[in-house]
Amino acid sequence: MAKKQQHEDSFENVESALTKTEQFIEDNQRLISFIAIALIVIVGGYWAFKKLYMQPLQAEAQENIFQAQQYFEKDSFNLALNGDGMNPGFLEIIDKYGATDVGELSEYYAGICHLQMGNFEDAIEYLKGFSTDEPLLKATAQGAIGDAYLETGDMAGAIEWYKKATSLDNEMITPLYLFKLGLLYEETGEKEKALEAYSTIKKKYEESTEGRQIDKYITRVKISG
Numbered sequence: 001m002a003k004k005q006q007h008e009d010s011f012e013n014v015e016s017a018l019t020k021t022e023q024f025i026e027d028n029q030r031l032i033s034f035i036a037i038a039l040i041v042i043v044g045g046y047w048a049f050k051k052l053y054m055q056p057l058q059a060e061a062q063e064n065i066f067q068a069q070q071y072f073e074k075d076s077f078n079l080a081l082n083g084d085g086m087n088p089g090f091l092e093i094i095d096k097y098g099a100t101d102v103g104e105l106s107e108y109y110a111g112i113c114h115l116q117m118g119n120f121e122d123a124i125e126y127l128k129g130f131s132t133d134e135p136l137l138k139a140t141a142q143g144a145i146g147d148a149y150l151e152t153g154d155m156a157g158a159i160e161w162y163k164k165a166t167s168l169d170n171e172m173i174t175p176l177y178l179f180k181l182g183l184l185y186e187e188t189g190e191k192e193k194a195l196e197a198y199s200t201i202k203k204k205y206e207e208s209t210e211g212r213q214i215d216k217y218i219t220r221v222k223i224s225g
Contacts, residue, residue: 061097064088065106072109081113104130108141115148123148139168143177150184159184175205182217186224195221 067087071080083089088096090106090113097103111127114120127145132138143165149157162184165177178197185194198218205211 058097058100058102061093061100061102064097065090065093065102068093068106068109072113075116077113077116081110081117104132108132108137111141111148112144115144115151118151120148120151135168136170136173139165139170139173139177143173143180146177146180150180155184155188159188169204171205171208175201175208175210178205179210179214179217182221186221191221191224 064087068080068083068089071077071084071089079089081089081091083092090110093106094103094110097106107126107130111123111125111130114123114126124145127141127148130141132141142161146158146161146165149155149161159181162177162181166174166181168174178201182194182197182201185191185197195218198214198221201208201211201214202218206214
């Protein structure tokens with residue numbers, strides 16, 4: 001009998017909850033309809049924006065960056081940056097296609113162009129504005145910022161960004177920035193840190209260009225220390 005009563009009570013509780021839900025829906029039908037429509041508009045609008053606007057814009061940007069990249073590869077950095085009067089340079093591409101992946105990549109190109117042209121403050125600005133999920137390109141940009149700071153005489157800034165660049169474990173660029181770090185640490189009198197940087201090259205990147213000559217730098221630090 002008790003079990004039957006418990007079952008009936010549970011059924012009444014469920015029924016009551018359903019009735020309250022139905023009542024809430026009935027009382028707020030207009031609000032719920034508005035929310036549903038808003039969600040449809042947001043999702044549909046995002047799809048349309050991405051498919052009908054961003055994809056064509058990305059394709060257009062990809063076509064327009066070609067000549068600037070060609071100039072860049074030929075070390076014609078001024079033409080790559082500013083264009084040739086017929087084809088846009090990286091600066092124009094940033095202005096027109098900044099929301100695209102191509103526009104973002106142009107920030108990197110523009111920074112390197114400025115670095116090569118001796119415009120170090122501009123190089124820092126553009127390279128800091130560049131972002132990517134690609135680890136090697138990110139580390140390369142960080143190292144280039146370090147180079148720009150070094151050219152301005154800001155050793156602390158150079159060290160900061162070289163350290164960021166060496167957080168990536170890559171046989172091609174990591175030993176390069178470790179080596180630059182070591183030289184700067186020597187310059188600033190931080191012998192132990194210099195030795196640590198050189199020793200890391202010796203231990204992990206001995207086959208690199210820097211690794212093949214690192215013994216003499218390790219010896220130099222030990223003798224001078």
